[in-house]
Amino acid sequence: MAADRALLERELAGLDALAAALPTKKSLGRRTWDAVWPPAAAAALFLAFWQIVVYTHWRPETVLPSPFTVLDSLKGNLGTLTQASGRTLLRGAKGFAVSIVIGTIVGLAAASSKIVRTAIGSMVTGLQTMPSVAWTPLAIVLFQAGGGDAAKTESAILFVVVLGAAPSVANGLLDGIDNIPPLLLRAGRSLGARGLVSLRHVIMPAALPTFISGLKQAWAFAWRALMGAELIVFSIGTVSLGQQLEASRQLPDFPGLYADMIAVFLVGVVIDKLIFAKIDKTIRRRYGLIDTATS
């Protein structure tokens, strides 16, 4: 009997080993290569296309310089551009952080109360569709930021960024909570999770993947709002990407303008791919939302 039992348990372990998923892993080098070559190829194609357009003399070379001139300018301005990107990113991060706090509070309030939801639900969506640059003139007036004063400029820009990003945070959270499978909520309730305990252990984690998508979108909105605001609101003695763009146009330094554009593009892509896409993918994988056969 005891021997039977031991045998049975060994068989069972065998069955479970069979039933468990088999992990497969590609080497790091291979994965890096797979991730790098398609965008690199696309960039090369784009540069080639650009050079061809320059050859056709569609526009005079003073306003449409060749990519090589622009890359030279990029190299020359690297210091300023890094500094400008740093300032802009800091503003972005600050605005994004404030948006997360406000958006989360508003999203939770709307999710937990029908009255709040009907009261502000459509307003949040309306705010989301509003082009955030449109807030800039108002921000200048509200914070008296026209004079180039640094603190006032920061406040005005923060205001615009938060109005651009917070609605997406709130909507992402609300969406996430609305789409929790009822079975999980029931499971939580049957385990005795109520109120804040349920929020902490069931609702928030269950809503997380959609919430992260909302954050990703919110960052995109924050980035746009930020650029718009920086083009318009200046302060003396600081450099930022938006300000740099406007300065290159006014100087004029057209290769510099292209270099600034490339910087704006690169910073945007890097943040999105290196931070948000990574977090998003990690969470989805953890939750079993990615088909392992295709990723």
Place this chain on the structure above:
Amino acid sequence: MTNLALVPESEGGLPPGRLPVASGSDITVRVAGVSKAYGDSRDAVLALDGIDLAVARGEFVCLLGASGCGKSTLLNLVAGLDRAGLGSVEVHGRTGLMFQEAALFPWLTVHKNVELALRLAGVPKRERNERVLQLLDLVHLSAFATKRPHELSGGMRQRVALARTLAQQADVLLMDEPFGALDAMTRDLLHEELERLWLERHFTVLFVTHNVREAVRLGDRVVLLTSRPGRVADTYPIDITRPRRIDSPDVATLAATITDRLREEVARHGR
């Protein structure tokens, strides 16, 4: 074999001789005249219609019935997750529901899923880890503690759900086809574990299954439900002495009788 004492022995529990059928005052679950309809009044589905059921403390009751006859609905009502339209549901003690689907939290590992149940049941932090290990050992999944639910097979998920339900230390265990996705070997093993725990801890069990032999193997009583609307059709006390084997002749004979009755019940709908 591990010998578990997952809860301090609650004194005053029933001796292993235990009650044959529900009787008298010591009733843990009483369902009286309960009806439940889904949907709005015009095209509502009447899932349960005036169902009566009383389960004694420490009793192991198996529910049998055709698919869609309202078994899950009944367990949900007893668990307090739904409200009955008519009638009353009375439960003495805490319920723990094991859902028909595993219903594990996908963001938690196997270990954390079980631990959360302990935490929500108020088990202090320092005791939790050891309890989780015991429970995972019980369902033979210790090797998979760090996996997430989506990395497991359906049967393994059911076993985690079983561990999680046991972790709740409920007085009344409501189990909705808990072993439906298991291979026969694993199922037999878990029958033994469940029976042993039940004898040790004196909880009450309401166990839904489609497997008549399983019902006869485990139950003190088998309750047969009719379909649409669900009512109690018949009750079979099981007097076969424990430990029972699912392939013993006694179990097979009684299971055959009940299966015939179930067929009759289903055929009634064909006409």
